[in-house]
Amino acid sequence: MSDNPTANFKQVHHSVTKIDAKQLALGKDSYVGDLAPREALIVKMLWSPHPHARITSINVSKAEKMPGVKAVLWHGNVPRNIHCTAGQGYPEPSPYDTFIFDTKVRHVGDRVAAVAAETAEQAEAALKKITVKYELLEPVFTIDEAMAEDAPIIHDEPEAYVPIPIPYDPKKNLVAMVGCEAGDFDQGMQDADFTFDDTYETPYAQHCPIEPYTSLAHVDSAGRIVITTSTQVPFHCRRIVAQALGLPVQKIRVIKPRIGGGFGSKQEILLEDIVALVALRTGRPAFWQFTREENFITGRTRHPIRVRLRAGIKKDGTITAIGMDCWNNTGAYGGHGLTVVSCCGSKVLPLYRCDNIHFDGKVLYTNLPVGGAYRGFGATQAFFAMESTIDKMADAIGMDPLEFRRQNHIQSGDSSPIFAALGEGKEGTPMTIDSCALDDCIAKGAEAIGWDKRTDWRDKTGRYRRGIGMACLMQGSSIPHIDMGGASIKINEDGSFNLLVGATDLGTGSDTVLAQIAAEELATTTDKMIVYSSDTDMTPFDVGAYASSTTYLSGEASRKAAADAKRQILKTGAEILGLPVDQVQCVASHVQNTDGSQKVSYGDIACYALYSKNQYQIIGTGSHFTEKSPPPFAAHYAEIEVDTWTGLIRVLQYVSTIDCGTAINPALCEGQTEGGTLNGISYALTEQYLFTNGRMTNPSFAEYHIFSMRDKPPIKAILVPSYEHSGPFGAKSVSEICINGPAPVFANAIYNATGARLYEFPFMPEKVLKAIQAVKA
Amino acid sequence: MKLCEFLRPASLSAARDNLRELGTKGMILAGGTALHFMQDHTPVTAVDITRLGLSYIRPDGNFYRIGATTPLSDIQRYRAPRWAMHEICRRISTHQIRNVSTIGGNICRVFPWADLPVVLLAMNARMVVYSDHENEYSADEYFATQPAKRFLDGNILTSVKVPALQAHHGFGSVKVSRTTAAFSMVTIAAVLELDGSIIQSARIAAGSAIPFPRRLPNVEAALVGKEAVSEVFKEASTKAARDVPWRSCEGQSPEYSQHLAEVSILDALERAATFAHGRAE
Numbered sequence A: 001m002s003d004n005p006t007a008n009f010k011q012v013h014h015s016v017t018k019i020d021a022k023q024l025a026l027g028k029d030s031y032v033g034d035l036a037p038r039e040a041l042i043v044k045m046l047w048s049p050h051p052h053a054r055i056t057s058i059n060v061s062k063a064e065k066m067p068g069v070k071a072v073l074w075h076g077n078v079p080r081n082i083h084c085t086a087g088q089g090y091p092e093p094s095p096y097d098t099f100i101f102d103t104k105v106r107h108v109g110d111r112v113a114a115v116a117a118e119t120a121e122q123a124e125a126a127l128k129k130i131t132v133k134y135e136l137l138e139p140v141f142t143i144d145e146a147m148a149e150d151a152p153i154i155h156d157e158p159e160a161y162v163p164i165p166i167p168y169d170p171k172k173n174l175v176a177m178v179g180c181e182a183g184d185f186d187q188g189m190q191d192a193d194f195t196f197d198d199t200y201e202t203p204y205a206q207h208c209p210i211e212p213y214t215s216l217a218h219v220d221s222a223g224r225i226v227i228t229t230s231t232q233v234p235f236h237c238r239r240i241v242a243q244a245l246g247l248p249v250q251k252i253r254v255i256k257p258r259i260g261g262g263f264g265s266k267q268e269i270l271l272e273d274i275v276a277l278v279a280l281r282t283g284r285p286a287f288w289q290f291t292r293e294e295n296f297i298t299g300r301t302r303h304p305i306r307v308r309l310r311a312g313i314k315k316d317g318t319i320t321a322i323g324m325d326c327w328n329n330t331g332a333y334g335g336h337g338l339t340v341v342s343c344c345g346s347k348v349l350p351l352y353r354c355d356n357i358h359f360d361g362k363v364l365y366t367n368l369p370v371g372g373a374y375r376g377f378g379a380t381q382a383f384f385a386m387e388s389t390i391d392k393m394a395d396a397i398g399m400d401p402l403e404f405r406r407q408n409h410i411q412s413g414d415s416s417p418i419f420a421a422l423g424e425g426k427e428g429t430p431m432t433i434d435s436c437a438l439d440d441c442i443a444k445g446a447e448a449i450g451w452d453k454r455t456d457w458r459d460k461t462g463r464y465r466r467g468i469g470m471a472c473l474m475q476g477s478s479i480p481h482i483d484m485g486g487a488s489i490k491i492n493e494d495g496s497f498n499l500l501v502g503a504t505d506l507g508t509g510s511d512t513v514l515a516q517i518a519a520e521e522l523a524t525t526t527d528k529m530i531v532y533s534s535d536t537d538m539t540p541f542d543v544g545a546y547a548s549s550t551t552y553l554s555g556e557a558s559r560k561a562a563a564d565a566k567r568q569i570l571k572t573g574a575e576i577l578g579l580p581v582d583q584v585q586c587v588a589s590h591v592q593n594t595d596g597s598q599k600v601s602y603g604d605i606a607c608y609a610l611y612s613k614n615q616y617q618i619i620g621t622g623s624h625f626t627e628k629s630p631p632p633f634a635a636h637y638a639e640i641e642v643d644t645w646t647g648l649i650r651v652l653q654y655v656s657t658i659d660c661g662t663a664i665n666p667a668l669c670e671g672q673t674e675g676g677t678l679n680g681i682s683y684a685l686t687e688q689y690l691f692t693n694g695r696m697t698n699p700s701f702a703e704y705h706i707f708s709m710r711d712k713p714p715i716k717a718i719l720v721p722s723y724e725h726s727g728p729f730g731a732k733s734v735s736e737i738c739i740n741g742p743a744p745v746f747a748n749a750i751y752n753a754t755g756a757r758l759y760e761f762p763f764m765p766e767k768v769l770k771a772i773q774a775v776k777a
Numbered sequence B: 001m002k003l004c005e006f007l008r009p010a011s012l013s014a015a016r017d018n019l020r021e022l023g024t025k026g027m028i029l030a031g032g033t034a035l036h037f038m039q040d041h042t043p044v045t046a047v048d049i050t051r052l053g054l055s056y057i058r059p060d061g062n063f064y065r066i067g068a069t070t071p072l073s074d075i076q077r078y079r080a081p082r083w084a085m086h087e088i089c090r091r092i093s094t095h096q097i098r099n100v101s102t103i104g105g106n107i108c109r110v111f112p113w114a115d116l117p118v119v120l121l122a123m124n125a126r127m128v129v130y131s132d133h134e135n136e137y138s139a140d141e142y143f144a145t146q147p148a149k150r151f152l153d154g155n156i157l158t159s160v161k162v163p164a165l166q167a168h169h170g171f172g173s174v175k176v177s178r179t180t181a182a183f184s185m186v187t188i189a190a191v192l193e194l195d196g197s198i199i200q201s202a203r204i205a206a207g208s209a210i211p212f213p214r215r216l217p218n219v220e221a222a223l224v225g226k227e228a229v230s231e232v233f234k235e236a237s238t239k240a241a242r243d244v245p246w247r248s249c250e251g252q253s254p255e256y257s258q259h260l261a262e263v264s265i266l267d268a269l270e271r272a273a274t275f276a277h278g279r280a281e
């Protein structure tokens, strides 16, 4: 090995073509929608038009008699099992507050009744024949209303509870509470030369995967339910459907085909219980795909969070105290509420060295759309506050914000009390930072954006003003002692391998990445890997694709499985060659002696083991859970131009650096980084949920604006090398972190351009204009 | 609308006969993109007019004549002296929509966000409508109300005549949108006729953030006879509020829409003046 361990890698650290690229480019049947048989019944749902109401009566008899209708489901004819739709660990750190159907609706877009019919038109026609009487209840639309003394109670059902020992008080609309202290925050504030106390608000957003939520179910000839679904969490899906329907897990198989994006939205079980029930009741396959409007209104969203950030610094730039109070609006159901708010603290506060830290997070029900997992998961919201305040701190002491960050950020060998204090529904895990190339990220990003040319906003004149902003970021890689991934690998006669993983490729390329890792360990090539993933009957368990875990966690499981198979290959190879095992090694799909003069191919080894002597299947298995969650780090920069007459912002260039450890597949890492950054750019600039009486009024791409490729500003993704010893071949994670940058980067760039500081986004032009006018005044 | 049947008549007169026969059960189909916004599921028979030789752009005396079924992408790509229609077409939705969406479809049923009526009003275009003979309407007359009413009895828009801009004419347009494919928050188009530096005549039109595209007579009046300079443009733009009440748009307040319109008017006028001066050289 050279000093640079990545230099010797033959499979990892190479931009291998995605193994499903050709199939997708050729438009082969790949997605759930492609796989629905002609005879599948089509499911449609009647959604609540009210934000908060009790269903006093419901009559489905006319609907049941409508042409083509095969089933109508409502609260009167389905099992009433309380459960949680969030696919997380088990037991979930989220309240059990959901029924398949309930007698109460808690947001516009809550379930009322489902129809399954031969065609979509027939199902829709039947929905119109369902008569529902509602007793309207006072709705709760803001976290302040939710916390008010006599606030209406959104979850008054007696069954609601949380399955782990954490505070849950639905009578106060309180979903969860979490907090921690390190050092003495008040003292830290007193010791400061400058103090800061600002409140930031972050908005709703939807993930907008191009493939909407889609599920298909049928009952197989053995009477088991097979659910083919667009999910990030097939194993959680199986468990949750079993809970909701009151069936044993054994009765259910979940298959995930190719996925057209998830970004966290498909970490939730929103359709699968219904298609499974329809299939069971009718004996027919059942297919349900959300419309785009349904994706917005009843799909999951990013939790809007209010963050109060208090901090103190000394004149020399030492941070003496950081206090973060978060109020998380989780909407009508509480899934992911606690963990998202925990990540506001756990993924953000450790970034800067500080002895005195206070964190408090509260999660509240409202009668608005339901929050869920979304790439960035709380860190996105909290980094807006943190990185805006960091710029304010630097400004207060007249220091370059880049230097201020460099002086204060966490380094290799450091720890943070937050790692130990904040976990997911329990205490965290102490951790010392191994790899950290944040200094390099800062330096390379600064060079790429031209930080040198940045000038003070007071020197700028004219209508169009340019500004440069930056932010530093971190995230995690998996959830220690909670996440788990498994893999198995077996050899075939031609030296190819079946790699079976529970991990879920939702378009990210993780099947390819895991194949590269296994191939590297086995000293073979990636094209020898036949990957099959995410099938609860066929593949080992994996918690699923979330928490930036797949490469780091499931990658290590694949590596371990490959190492297990390799041991067997070496043993059999040595036997064939007539050499002791310690005198052979794996090189280029062969077992050979030290100088390569004697060797036998993997294919011959497989045949020998399968057909000739001491017959056995060479098969390796591996499971992995993590002891730590090593953060990837990033420095983001943007140059923008603000039209000070209109408040409109143009992004001139964006630089997104990332230290993700070893980039297992650099092209895919760059893709993730560019995609996540662009996702964050439109979240910061144009995406907004508009409401009238709790109803989203802009649930379409015509009115909810996400950036397309034609809107994409020049984005430069820079992979900055580091080596994380706890990860497979030095890898950490790449997928989430990059969405956290744009909101604070733009806030800081707007300030640098105009002197206007914005405390909420999206940075709609009217808001920007008002802030600019306030500076002028 | 729900397309249940499809007719492709061989001639304009056959198309008109079909439409008159079908009455409210018939619908002219050009690019068909507006169906996306007409989701009431009323069953209709589509009468396809895209193969009737109505897709062309050609000079015609002092005009450019654009056939009614000419796709927006053709208009976007067309170049000729004193031609300015490409500018706004480039800004309408996506390539895919522009490839099929036609000028006729854009102006026969005008949606609040339609951009072409704004430009055609400013340009003083003329619309040619076929009944049993051809009638020509000025833009002011044509866009006085929703033009769809004009086509209820089988009439068909056949072409649009856009005046070729003269040497001392200038054109400028502004479309403000949140993303490239988004509907406009405000669209402004301006045509200035200059005599030296003095504005002889002005046609300023607006769309989006108001109920229906229209001209802004108070803005125009504040320009005529004045010098084509920024101060005059700025003063004139403040008259936009007198012409029309501006609406809230995409969560922005009505006051902001008005402000945005005023700045956009100013920008459109600056562009028009530059255009006119450039051409005069």
Ligand SMILES: Cc1cc2nc3c(=O)[nH]c(=O)nc-3n(C[C@H](O)[C@H](O)[C@H](O)COP(=O)(O)OP(=O)(O)OC[C@H]3O[C@@H](n4cnc5c(N)ncnc54)[C@H](O)[C@@H]3O)c2cc1C
Binding pocket: A702, B027, B028, B029, B030, B031, B032, B033, B034, B035, B036, B049, B068, B069, B091, B092, B093, B097, B100, B101, B102, B103, B104, B105, B106, B107, B108, B109, B111, B113, B114, B115, B116, B151, B155, B156, B157, B158, B181, B182, B183, B184
């Ligand atoms: C997603 C999307 C975004 C869009 N954004 C914009 C935008 O930002 N700005 C903008 O200006 N436009 C925009 N459009 C286009 C616009 O909304 C209309 O869809 C389009 O202009 C209609 O043109 P068409 O050729 O497809 O007409 P069609 O859909 O075929 O017809 C539209 C209407 O006009 C009638 N009609 C068509 N041709 C004639 C004729 N020759 N004589 C009489 N009646 C006729 C039809 O019967 C129908 O009622 C957008 C469209 C889409 C789908």
